[in-house]
Amino acid sequence: DAGVTQSPTHLIKTRGQQVTLRCSPKSGHDTVSWYQQALGQGPQFIFQYYEEEERQRGNFPDRFSGHQFPNYSSELNVNALLLGDSALYLCASSPTSTPGLPRYEQYFGPGTRLTVT
Amino acid sequence: AQSVTQPDIHITVSEGASLELRCNYSYGATPYLFWYVQSPGQGLQLLLKYFSGDTLVQGIKGFEAEFKRSQSSFNLRKPSVHWSDAAEYFCAVALGNTGKLIFGQGTTLQVKP
Numbered sequence A: 001d002a003g004v005t006q007s008p009t010h011l012i013k014t015r016g017q018q019v020t021l022r023c024s025p026k027s028g029h030d031t032v033s034w035y036q037q038a039l040g041q042g043p044q045f046i047f048q049y050y051e052e053e054e055r056q057r058g059n060f061p062d063r064f065s066g067h068q069f070p071n072y073s074s075e076l077n078v079n080a081l082l083l084g085d086s087a088l089y090l091c092a093s094s095p096t097s098t099p100g101l102p103r104y105e106q107y108f109g110p111g112t113r114l115t116v117t
Numbered sequence B: 001a002q003s004v005t006q007p008d009i010h011i012t013v014s015e016g017a018s019l020e021l022r023c024n025y026s027y028g029a030t031p032y033l034f035w036y037v038q039s040p041g042q043g044l045q046l047l048l049k050y051f052s053g054d055t056l057v058q059g060i061k062g063f064e065a066e067f068k069r070s071q072s073s074f075n076l077r078k079p080s081v082h083w084s085d086a087a088e089y090f091c092a093v094a095l096g097n098t099g100k101l102i103f104g105q106g107t108t109l110q111v112k113p
Helices: none
Strands: A005-007 A010-013 A020-022 A029-037 A043-052 A052-059 A064-068 A073-079 A087-095 A112-116 B001-006 B009-015 B017-023 B023-026 B032-038 B042-048 B054-056 B063-067 B073-078 B089-096 B100-103 B107-112
Touching: A005 A087, A020 A043, A020 A087, A020 A112, A029 A073, A029 B100, A043 A064, A043 B100, A073 A087, B001 B089, B001 B100, B009 B017, B017 B107, B023 B042, B023 B073, B032 B063, B032 B073, B042 B063, B042 B073, B073 B089
Parallel strands: A010 A112, B009 B107
Antiparallel strands: A005 A020, A020 A073, A029 A043, A029 A087, A043 A052, A064 A073, A087 A112, B001 B023, B017 B073, B032 B042, B032 B089, B054 B063, B063 B073, B089 B100, B089 B107
16 A cells, blocks of 8 residues: 655756645545645644645745645645745645544655755 | 744664653643654654553554643653664644644754664
């Protein structure tokens, strides 16, 4: 059973460009969360998708947007890239849970290393 | 505001020695607490979690953690460290029903032979 997969592994972009990162959740998981991890820092929550809708959002500008597809895979889009967007972007998926209960147990993918020059 | 503090940025222990990594949280409600490990170039692997019940929880790779409400702490321990335990360790708290994780800044563990 494959775990959480992310693509691409590494990416180099120029300031002002746009980027799309992709994530496939673990089998049986329906919720996807995205985190940004700057060098030497802990991950910071960007947003969470469930049933193809954004359910929770962290303190990130509107330049960060996402999407979830019917097969539960997800994309993270970042527009107008800044140097400060350089980071490891982690995707985490959560198992289908009992309705009304939170999806706490998150399984992380290996991440996409984004470098903005 | 909710937060997680890991007071030790870097810890070095000898192989075979015991280990304790500290974690303090600030959260008004009942916390749901986690420890994750990250090896270089890798994603995060869940070591253990505390939701409720017994305050001493066992995890993978011989790790355990103890929840102490009075001290707002959730320290990670291992009786005997192996060289393969060298990695970055993150403590995290989940916020209410959101499933959103707040992470500490991490502790880098170095293991001396």
